[in-house]
Amino acid sequence: DADVTQTPRNRITKTGKRIMLECSQTKGHDRMYWYRQDPGLGLRLIYYSFDVKDINKGEISDGYSVSRQAQAKFSLSLESAIPNQTALYFCATSDVRGGRGDNEQFFGPGTRLTVL
Amino acid sequence: GQQLNQSPQSMFIQEGEDVSMNCTSSSIFNTWLWYKQDPGEGPVLLIALYKAGELTSNGRLTAQFGITRKDSFLNISASIPSDVGIYFCACPTNQAGTALIFGKGTTLSVSS
Numbered sequence: 001d002a003d004v005t006q007t008p009r010n011r012i013t014k015t016g017k018r019i020m021l022e023c024s025q026t027k028g029h030d031r032m033y034w035y036r037q038d039p040g041l042g043l044r045l046i047y048y049s050f051d052v053k054d055i056n057k058g059e060i061s062d063g064y065s066v067s068r069q070a071q072a073k074f075s076l077s078l079e080s081a082i083p084n085q086t087a088l089y090f091c092a093t094s095d096v097r098g099g100r101g102d103n104e105q106f107f108g109p110g111t112r113l114t115v116l
Numbered sequence: 117g118q119q120l121n122q123s124p125q126s127m128f129i130q131e132g133e134d135v136s137m138n139c140t141s142s143s144i145f146n147t148w149l150w151y152k153q154d155p156g157e158g159p160v161l162l163i164a165l166y167k168a169g170e171l172t173s174n175g176r177l178t179a180q181f182g183i184t185r186k187d188s189f190l191n192i193s194a195s196i197p198s199d200v201g202i203y204f205c206a207c208p209t210n211q212a213g214t215a216l217i218f219g220k221g222t223t224l225s226v227s228s
Contacts (some may be wrong), residue, residue, distance in 0.1 A: 004162075007178055023138040033215060033216075040125075040220060040221075041220055042122075042219055042220040042221050043159070043204070043216075044218075045216070046218070047207075048215050059117075059217075080184060081215075090158050090159075092158075097175060104161055105161070105163060106161075107158030107159050108158050109156075109158050110157070
């Protein structure tokens, strides 16, 4: 079974709709992240969470919100989707134990979101 | 802001050839990471570099952390078709404390 799972894997929605992308992990990691990937732009950080009570904005948080429901679950919401939020979205986790901090992140398989 | 400049943007090579790609920045980083993304999958960590000048290998892959701490390169020897994918360099961002910034990626195509 995959350590980091994302649902849905694909989603098509319309402008103005509220969308939630979910991420679950069985790795026991404290830290979780949401990134978006656009062709030719690499991955950009949206939000990250160090634990259930600690949530931080990343480079491109406008238009997004997150919820850390439990150590193992981190959801990303688009309150009112717009076409330029069409992208591939990745969840990732990392573990601070072992002294390497967040440097080694483990990614889910991604959610392909299309906003029409 | 901090940026990682990765080159080349894409490469088309024959099976068996060696490959070299690099990543540079105007900022100093204490860690350089190399990830690979297979088509339809999330990125997977290949090599992590934690010390300036460090040279680390993982099978046919070799990566080096530049002495200036502003660059890194990744070499792949004797490429095979399964090397196809997008290769990203990444570094922890000082501003966010511990989250990563990524280069834009090098897309590798291998013909047999």
